Amino acid sequence: MEKTKVTIGVDIGGTNTVFGFVDKNGKIIYSSSIPTHSDKDANQLFERLFNEINTSYKKFENEYKLVGIGIGAPNANYYKGTVEMPPNLNWGMVNVLELIKRYTPLPSAITNDANAAAIGEMIFGAAKGMKNFIVITLGTGLGSGIIVNGDLVYGNDGFAGEIGHTIVFPNGRECGCGRKGCLETYASATGIRRTVFELISSTNIQSKLREKSFEELTSKEIADAANAGDKLALAAFDYTAKILGMKLADSVAYLSPEAIILFGGLALAGDLIFEPTKKYLEENLLNIFKNKVKILPSALPGAEAAVLGSSALIWNELAKKNL
Amino acid sequence: MEKTKVTIGVDIGGTNTVFGFVDKNGKIIYSSSIPTHSDKDANQLFERLFNEINTSYKKFENEYKLVGIGIGAPNANYYKGTVEMPPNLNWGMVNVLELIKRYTPLPSAITNDANAAAIGEMIFGAAKGMKNFIVITLGTGLGSGIIVNGDLVYGNDGFAGEIGHTIVFPNGRECGCGRKGCLETYASATGIRRTVFELISSTNIQSKLREKSFEELTSKEIADAANAGDKLALAAFDYTAKILGMKLADSVAYLSPEAIILFGGLALAGDLIFEPTKKYLEENLLNIFKNKVKILPSALPGAEAAVLGSSALIWNELAKKNL
Structure with missing residues (x-):
């Protein structure tokens, strides 16, 4: 045999x-x-x-x-x-x-x-049969893998697909890459923790998250708080999705993918991140792209x-x- | 025969x-x-x-x-x-x-x-032999054509490559597409005319361009004025290049192209647009991409x-x- x-x-x-x-x-x-x-x-x-x-x-x-x-x-x-x-x-x-x-x-x-x-x-998961899609990993940072015409986009030097380092605000948050305002400083597990601390400093919204130090706080705890109705945690998810949805509208303008797949720790927050990201993406899309692009969770266990x-x-x- | x-x-x-x-x-x-x-x-x-x-x-x-x-x-x-x-x-x-x-x-x-x-x-011009590059057309609007692995990027629906409609400022200039802050409202022949009028309104820089109506003014005249030393026209080119260079740094993060080719009316301004665009691109690039990407003029007559x-x-x- x-x-x-x-x-x-x-x-x-x-x-x-x-x-x-x-x-x-x-x-x-x-x-x-x-x-x-x-x-x-x-x-x-x-x-x-x-x-x-x-x-x-x-x-x-x-x-x-x-x-x-x-x-x-x-x-x-x-x-x-x-x-x-x-x-x-x-x-x-x-x-x-x-x-x-x-x-x-x-x-x-x-x-x-x-x-x-x-x-x-593409081979085993949510993009089976797709030729054009993007995977966004929302972990400590924001990673991305871009598939065009069924092939991974490596670019001229092998380093293409750094959507986490596209710039949201020219003088925004300091990024580990040495620049400022990169998408991953807002949309990632670390990014949402920074947003919680920005909201703690700029608003008077009551929240149990005010009891946590930055080092203690995890994105899982922010999701748990949001699911329990914590208004500051909910505002943090909304802001994260607002930035992510806006920048994914740029991704669609570049690549017109069939789907964008969200992967990694922060994506495990489910509807908390998917629903507002879809809403802000649609709001920001060029007309020809509206209601076309799927936002999907990973189908890899x-x-x-x-x-x-x-x-x-x-x-x-x-x-x-x-x- | x-x-x-x-x-x-x-x-x-x-x-x-x-x-x-x-x-x-x-x-x-x-x-x-x-x-x-x-x-x-x-x-x-x-x-x-x-x-x-x-x-x-x-x-x-x-x-x-x-x-x-x-x-x-x-x-x-x-x-x-x-x-x-x-x-x-x-x-x-x-x-x-x-x-x-x-x-x-x-x-x-x-x-x-x-x-x-x-x-x-790719076939006849400045990108012969290249497999990964981007063409940006700076005309009335900003058009773009993206080549990845030697093929044009059409995306899922045929409409990929709309870099002109990526967003620079969320509440920026009104765009013909119905949204606000699109790249083409800043970096295009029309965009630089709008920038001249913004500078006329916001500064006291003397300029012969103050004698022109918006409908009269062409990007060619702004280039001529800049070449003659007109400070407002020079500032308009600098601002246009600043926005373009910053957003092209995003393009490089997505696609890591071998070259970006500037084409169309505004690209005919030569060094006035190429030099500051290169400078601002390099300033905004992620470290791994610095000093790698060529900015080239079109080689099509x-x-x-x-x-x-x-x-x-x-x-x-x-x-x-x-x-």
Whole structure:
């Protein structure tokens, strides 16, 4: 009997590195994780990672054939195979695709987590069959993956898709990138926390959030407060959605996507963020685009989304090469 | 001897419709124009146009073989072959590709003028060999054509590439689209005229432009004044470039293009617009994109650019189909 083909999806995070064996239909055969040890270099991670992968693969190698490896990592460059000065890893500049040739001769590909999420949605998730869509990840920052004509937009240098660093207000909030007013300083899990503190300072709206320090406060707590009717938390969601909806109207003007998929921690707030974002998007759209663009939640299961995205990356490469 | 293949490029404007026979190298064998009669319907235009085309073709049909027709028109939809409610033509909704089947069995394609300009630059102009670039047309409005992975970005509905209608200031200048603060209300030939009048109202800078009415004033006259040292005209160029450079930094964050090509009336002002636009773009770019993106003038000869663009559109279609 012919073995079923599987790929490995790897997601490298600042704390843990998750990997999983995924078949062509997005079924996860096996997954696990190891600590990343972000203070150490990339070599030690991949040595431990491939030890784990080889050990786990032995359990089902009679049944499955490994055909490729897809990797999601911060600041990854698809064209060059590199990870470049990732903010949460002490790696400097590493050519990951070169490095892993020490451990495997299999085809491999790497991209950043937002791009992996976009390919994951296209192959396994909410964007199946779509050729033009955008994935927005609302986490600590705002990441984005853009699909045009069925392909990821990498641009000339591999770094396209930085919608989180488009400018909302020229002299707005300080951003981690060194500039001011970037979208991610407003629309992200961190952005909504900043908005809560702006509202605490500028209004007299009563709120239990006034009892929290900035470091304590999570976007989940803001959502819980909003669901319990806290007016300041509700105002924070409204403001976040207002900025996001306005800037997504720009995204539509650029790309006229079939859908925009919201992904990540802040998207888990559900209607609190989706409903006002849809409203403000429609208000800001050019007439020809009104009532056309879907705003959808991710259809990748939360805990496994990153592994599925990285696996989809390499499945997509293999499909392009008819392998 | 085998005949040389030619296509026809047609550019439909509010006043005149220009057409030309163009070979594969961008050489124009013959070109001419007829009045559009924008108050009348589309049928009458195409009947007169194909009369002209057939008459002219007789002169060199022994030498050249006609293989396709490309059309640039306002509000054209590439996917559907339609022109939809063009602001300067009394056409309503017309399926142009269906309509011209009455006159020719040749392969045909239609797109808007900014998209035609982008394909023209790729096939015959400043973007030869580039796979990722943006063309910005600075005319009465601001049009844009986006090329990603060597293909035009049409999006889900055919209307992608409306960078002129991304929002600069949420409650800014009234735009012809019915919204406020669109980029084209600042960065276009009309936008710089509005800026001159804003500066006349808000400053005491002396200027000979104070002698002109809004209807009289052209962007060419503002350029002439700036070249003669007129401080208000210089300030108007600086402000226009400041807004344009800032918003093009967003374009780079989306698409990471190899180049941005400025085209159209206002781009003819040369250094007056290119130098400050480059400066403000660089100031606003995310670090990873700094000193990477070229800002280039169009390399299509002005008077013939539109015909070359429309011709390039159909040459590109024929190449995709290996015809």
